[in-house]
Amino acid sequence: MSESKNEQRLTHEEAARLALQCLDLTSLNDGDTEADIERLCLRAQSPFGAVAAVCVWPRFVALARRLLPAEIQVAAVADFPDGALDVPRALADVAAIAQAGGNEVDVVLPYKALIAGQQTEVAEFLAEVRHASRPLTLKVIIESGELATPELIAQATRLALMAGADFVKTSTGKSRVSATPEAAAMMLQEIAASGLPAAGFKASGGIRSVEDARVYLELAAAKLGREALQPRRLRFGASGLLDAIEAQLRGEGTQRSNAAY
Template sequence: MDSADSHAVARRALGLLDLTDLSGECTPAAIDRLSARAVTPHGSVAAVCLYPRFVAQATALLAGTGVKVATVVNFPAGGEDTPAVLAETQAALADGADEIDLVMPYRAFLDGRPEVARDQIAAVSSLVKAAGARLKVILETGEIGDLDKVRAASELAVEAGADFLKTSTGKVKVNASIEAARVMLDVIARSGRTDLGFKPAGGIRTLEDAAAYLAVADAAMGSGWARPSTFRFGASGLLDALVATLEGREDDGGTGY
């Protein structure tokens, strides 16, 4: 990419970013820093994504900024204890979460028990929609592997009430991939729902990574489709690369804004 193209991609991607801290050592001080980074001189990210115990803190810190607060449930294992997942979801919503990122019970799906996944997604969707929030369903595509099964999981999640399809937790060996993205975006296109979103997550760190996923989204859905309500990047380090590009400097790998 030339400098003008790089600048355009960086500006576009910044507003589509779910700035994420799902590290095991995350602390309240780290959430203070994350929330401060969410608003840059070049614009704000779409959301921060963090563990449920930090939702109330982030909600207070980001009040009035327009930055959404997203949190994860059934994370990262994608278990089958739906009552526990519902309790976790309800607590997060009560603390102010705008978006819930639910790990689908993908092992049950792979074991030939899709009804477990379908019922859990539907139950969480009901809670989320009643609260006026949005539901992202994490398929864990790297663990599913087979692209036909990725398609089937995507279709199941859409039918059960997902507002977004999300690739990955970022906690497994294989996370987001362009191949899985194409399949998931095709399911979205075929659904006829222009409000249904897509979120690649895990391993997206560079401007080139961001450009590749935006190109796939544009090809599948049209150049005007990817906006904060329909497209997000789940990443922790990508913001530094985007800000560095916008400021005309090399990304030094630091924390930046």
């Protein structure tokens, strides 16, 4: 579904409110501690409303689930961040997340294997992860900045959708190039072309300002329709974006930043 350019335009306040409700507030630092996750969970309950989810390492899922109200989802990463073609490792991560009470799994597609031409192996990996992760929400990270060509980005998106992914996500935030509007447009086009009415998109990495978020919100509206601007279809993975959202909603304006989170 597409809409006119004027219908896609959002004010900064509209963008801030939508980004807040679609935010996966993230902490995936190597040195994360329980205290860090406790602070993250407090931040997730913003005075302007709750975020959609927090995203953490599997070892912190139980803690986050205990600290958060039921309406905030707990997501954790699998096969992260390198995206090895290692089914046992990915399934172990999924099992740990599920057993600890997690709601969502963000798994890295084996993008190096895809680049090497191992499409069948990647499809089998994704099928195994999808089977093991049900009924949890599954987001497949394609690491779009490493795929380098529109054809590979489109192929990775199609493989994720064919495997039953609930969301296709741009990036781990750990690579040199994270989310870009160009990659997002390609991914959103593939989601629209799939005909899957519930399939969603997640932009992650380098999104730190309301203006950054607005770009992806308007792209999603153009490709999927304005009704897709809700947490069931759209997410942002970020740690610093919440500060900018709250500043905007306090009336302090916004500053554009392209720094990676």
